[in-house]
Amino acid sequence: MSLLVTGVYADRSRGTDMVSTHTVEGLIALRRDLHQHPEPAWREFYTTARIVEALRARDVDEIHYGPAVLEEAARMNVPDEEGIAEWYDRALSAGVDPELLEPMEGGYTGAIAVIERGEGPTVGLRVDIDALPITESDAEHHYPAAEGFRSKHDGYMHACGHDAHATFGVGVIDAVLASDFAGTLKVFFQPGEERIAGGKPMAESGHLDDVEYLLAVHVGLDHPTGEVVAGIDGFLAVRQFLAEFTGESSHAGAHPEQGANAVQALATAVQNLYAIPRHTDGATRVNAGIVGGGTATNIVPDESFVEGEVRGETTALADYTYERAERVLASAAEMHECDVAVETRGQAPSAESDDELVAVVAEVARESPGVTAVTERDELGGSEDATYLMRHVQDSGGDATYVGVGTDHPGGHHTSTFDVDEASIEIAVDVLAGAVLALSDRDV
Amino acid sequence: MSLLVTGVYADRSRGTDMVSTHTVEGLIALRRDLHQHPEPAWREFYTTARIVEALRARDVDEIHYGPAVLEEAARMNVPDEEGIAEWYDRALSAGVDPELLEPMEGGYTGAIAVIERGEGPTVGLRVDIDALPITESDAEHHYPAAEGFRSKHDGYMHACGHDAHATFGVGVIDAVLASDFAGTLKVFFQPGEERIAGGKPMAESGHLDDVEYLLAVHVGLDHPTGEVVAGIDGFLAVRQFLAEFTGESSHAGAHPEQGANAVQALATAVQNLYAIPRHTDGATRVNAGIVGGGTATNIVPDESFVEGEVRGETTALADYTYERAERVLASAAEMHECDVAVETRGQAPSAESDDELVAVVAEVARESPGVTAVTERDELGGSEDATYLMRHVQDSGGDATYVGVGTDHPGGHHTSTFDVDEASIEIAVDVLAGAVLALSDRDV
Amino acid sequence: MSLLVTGVYADRSRGTDMVSTHTVEGLIALRRDLHQHPEPAWREFYTTARIVEALRARDVDEIHYGPAVLEEAARMNVPDEEGIAEWYDRALSAGVDPELLEPMEGGYTGAIAVIERGEGPTVGLRVDIDALPITESDAEHHYPAAEGFRSKHDGYMHACGHDAHATFGVGVIDAVLASDFAGTLKVFFQPGEERIAGGKPMAESGHLDDVEYLLAVHVGLDHPTGEVVAGIDGFLAVRQFLAEFTGESSHAGAHPEQGANAVQALATAVQNLYAIPRHTDGATRVNAGIVGGGTATNIVPDESFVEGEVRGETTALADYTYERAERVLASAAEMHECDVAVETRGQAPSAESDDELVAVVAEVARESPGVTAVTERDELGGSEDATYLMRHVQDSGGDATYVGVGTDHPGGHHTSTFDVDEASIEIAVDVLAGAVLALSDRDV
């Protein structure tokens, strides 16, 4: 039985002129609305506003958004004012209420909903909401294009399903509200996951401190519609950085000796970054993903940069690699009489899903309509900053799991033809809300 | 006595509605017009059109422009169609006659004027006409800004005096037409010097083949108004190149082994380019002036590039260094399973000024009004593709010299406050036309 | 009950004037004799001779040694004639019968003993016999020094227990001969393990072709006396290589450009070897262990070399890394106009111990006197060329396991104070011979 029974919700509906999301159809409409308005990290103004509106239309006890949901000191890779203002204006142009936007000024996106229903455990659900700098396909066979809800922001796209994730969050609230849930439910609509920049500040916001069980969720991951993975592991801890070298320019023909060559520093650094020793404790990774430098063919370059990352099978392995990387960058600068400024741009630890919680989710999933296969465990093999929230809960004695909800996706994640099979929305809501209820029962 | 006597020219004037350049005032007006319309290499549409108009307004025997003045195969670093079209349109918008522009379609800029006056030597004068991608100062103390003839093309500027050079060419024609010159004068208005891309195609166009004496000229070079250098040497031979590496991208976390890393190839190349062995025969130079590569922090980069250059005290030394550079680039690509495409973007040989011709210019200069100091020889220490034209003449048995005409320039060459003291225009015309006449007399 | 009951063997003793090894005391005497005569890879002349003498003193059906026990084409890292001759002479000086040595001329060390006792399975036991270039401690607390059987070859030492391994081989023969074993036992005394150079040629000699069960053994490995590991895994596949760069020398001051710099090639190679991409399938390793090059401070170096190695969690991973390494070496040579010759110096695949055989050994071990703890599985985390023999048997459908026999060793493996607790000799013989018998029973 699906928890999303139309009739149940209808009763609780308070009738607004906004898109109704109190039914499966409503959820699909919300997802398509968000899909048309993909927004990158720290600029999810439209998205957050739509979520807040949906929360206001429901019997939610607390709605938090703006600076209150993010630990200021932990925010990473925030764009400059201009970059933020552009998307703020786009949201306004798209018809968002200015009053709604105001608390988000400066890029404080994301929201938290709290439902309190008497004695019971505090259960959290984390969903992420940001999009990617990818141009969406306009091919006929691409469903959003065919159905008319393709991205309205050229060069940006929900190519990883976070539009669906946000919708799951709202759907679970509906389902829980319609149930006899006892306890507290907190839904975390997290910004900036694609830059692994938003997990840490939300994890450290204080709102996670009393969460006893945390569910995080991702759609797809090469599992078809109907498959559920109860506990995903194998997150590589990751740290992304921007290193900027500053030297001294000079004319390459007339005064080569007067330069402090930032491109030589860069080349030395790149060679040695990739050569950081492997570690016996497990896998590590290094990448110099984007590099650049110099101003003219005949000028000794006085500027260069590398945007790179390190990863590790464990957080300690990523830390080991990062420390080595810092040393390489500093020494390469020193060698060529340059300065280097290194800034962390994104970060996420590794994490494990807890057995107990995995078992609960698996059991619920096996009973859920539409679910055809349940896997207890799978490896991600990538990185994800839900791990910050998971570890925050685990470090306080709670349990966490990262749930995979299969969806038939024609293109791979992060490609221009990625899409979500909307049938998986109801499945996800059923499994997640079912798990919330099961945890509630279990505890009392 | 100045050769630019107003009365003399007036007689030859055929009265057009264009800016008259038949007087010193006319030359200054022409220079300011060109200064306001700075155009980069292969896009000197407005400039060439104005020159052709000026030539048509004079008793010039032949005017060549379009593909006829450039050896097709030798053109380097030609922008793509779009880049050319943009400036073509700007010229149209600035009021240039479309019929005049047509032969230049595709970026065939530059012009050659021929004056035939009976028996006598064939003397050439080479001036260059292109501008730089530099934003001109709008400070009050910057004369073009104060006088209202600052660049109309944002981001572009005549910051090396080629506006004055083109004017010298027209002025010398006026002066020679007003004289009893016997022989043939060819004035080469060469495009694309700043990219050292236009010298070779003009040198190989055929028009230089019968030139017995070639004068090239540059204004400024840290010499004040009134100083003349009769023969400049010490040109470093130069070759500029663009190397583009193409590899294979892959996810840096999930499949590092599947990539063919174009940034590693770049780093290896840069390290080894700078390490090309020095040469016992003289100075060499290498520079990796601009580099870039990669698409995302977490993707093994599949593309990178380096725009670099090599130089040598002699052409052989530049060739030696270039051959080594090619080997480095190819091997670095090979090492990382990448392809590399290397394209020459600009080139100029070294050259020497011939004693005999230097002596003629020096003698004329000493007698010229306004000239306060004459130096026989000076070193440039940079590169310049007038050397192609000089060597072409020398290889056929002729003589060439590169003349420096001082000018008080407030900012250095290639800076936003560079400017030419317009008093040096008359001096340059006097010295150059005087040398042309002296060569004519000498030969007969 | 120990299989090494003195009385039983005494009956079979045929009384020679050689050191008797037919008792535990005899085995210990043999071990000490070998310990005093440590010999490096392909130069185990004394060792092989002593083993052959011991075999001749027993009722062994076939004794093979010399070229017949090694596939010629697979021999790696064989020293030059002089290096071999030196140790050949040492063996003669130590009193070895010249007739016995003759078949080993050219470095054909190692031996194979065959015992045929009717119908039954063919069981193999592989032990290695070579020593290390380490100077043995002469400290009082170092037992071999205190007891007077310290190495007689300065700079060489049995620092990894292969003296004990050879003794195990002889002891197992004694025990099996004294038993009612039915089947064929082949004991492989393998040379050159420390250079991972002897495993492949013995594996491919043909003598392994009919082996159905193979036991390999190592003493110590940080397990104390009394502990047995029935199946060791986690061998890293390894390939060691020597790369020699040859360029062109020239005077570094007078003619730097005439050189082809083999040290620049080396440096480029080293930087890029360590930067070979990590692999998602598992651990890899790279090391440039020994490098050298050049002849004089003021000469552009025309020679250099690197002795290095790659490893992989699987043979495929080692192969992947080796292929990348070859490419790096070739391209680095090409870049600096050098030649490079790359030679494989040692090699071993990864391997797994088979469950069935592990179970047999574990069961026998649990019943063996002196054994206080049995572990079924452990990881080696290093490399070992017994894997060649193991895989050869496995590829023909047989089973193999690598057995660990604990010993209290004061210093670590490959250190100057390593030593074997001689009490572990009897334990090893009991477990190994017990397993041989169990396999015999099991099969019939």
Place this chain on the structure above:
Amino acid sequence: MSLLVTGVYADRSRGTDMVSTHTVEGLIALRRDLHQHPEPAWREFYTTARIVEALRARDVDEIHYGPAVLEEAARMNVPDEEGIAEWYDRALSAGVDPELLEPMEGGYTGAIAVIERGEGPTVGLRVDIDALPITESDAEHHYPAAEGFRSKHDGYMHACGHDAHATFGVGVIDAVLASDFAGTLKVFFQPGEERIAGGKPMAESGHLDDVEYLLAVHVGLDHPTGEVVAGIDGFLAVRQFLAEFTGESSHAGAHPEQGANAVQALATAVQNLYAIPRHTDGATRVNAGIVGGGTATNIVPDESFVEGEVRGETTALADYTYERAERVLASAAEMHECDVAVETRGQAPSAESDDELVAVVAEVARESPGVTAVTERDELGGSEDATYLMRHVQDSGGDATYVGVGTDHPGGHHTSTFDVDEASIEIAVDVLAGAVLALSDRDV
């Protein structure tokens, strides 16, 4: 007329049992004796002893040798005790009087002879005395081999003519003693030139302080017998260094992360040493002449070294390059968590020959018997630490020149078939002694 008239010297002979050098034949015998006993830097025990004996056999006013002729703090690249002792013993074995050797203990080789003959200028002559680590040819066509005076020290050879130089010094003393010279003559027999290690300590010994004119001399340099170059210039300033990296070893398979890789530091350093920017003021050179590192294929290397050098057309250019090199070495160590110790092993500044002195030598040479061609100036294009002595004199207001005396040499300098045409000995003595007399006359 040759200054070396037999009759004149005979009178001064005091009859010893040593090889007489008071005739041309005597000089040739001395040269051959030294040729048979080639000794490397700081180990010229036999050579110095033979020189001191020759001085004692003459009417020389002061003979200095031992620590007194060398500024202790300036000695470079002195071998260790064992290395010195070996050659000390060889000298004893060759029959040198132990009493004579004693002051040289510790490697204080070299000598200074002073002749005072009344009022007149103080003139210095510098000759060097050390040999090279080259094995001398034993081919029939190699004159020393054919005539039986080939090197007695295997692996060492006078392959640069310093045996002849020392002989010149003795010959000039003979000639001056036989003349009416007025003034002071100091002859400097300098050790350690081949390592550019002995010039500085002798220059700073105090003995040069009052020298007004200094002549230095070299034989050969591709000039045939009969040619004299009065003033050689174009010495490249040079600095040789030994850099030793120390890291941390670890097992390359088991614990790659625990190492601090001294070979990676070395490779990074080498790549960046060669890439030190060229300088606009003139030629520079860099060479990593000898490198090495590591202990075993499977051990992360904890030690490595590079013996290298930098040069410059001027001392300032060499200093520039050396400072950059130091920075590269320090940063490369830092990058790989290694320490680096850098020691200067040899050094020499650039220097110029003074016009006045060149003119004197040229004039004398033109009048000398046997001289067929006199060149005033030539370029060396290499390095030589006579420059320390030259600059010391010049800095005190004196003049110096470096004289080339041609000789037909079959093999090039520093090759196994190098040899000196002994006819050039008399020519050299005539020219140098002639110059000493000319300076004496000139001054009075």
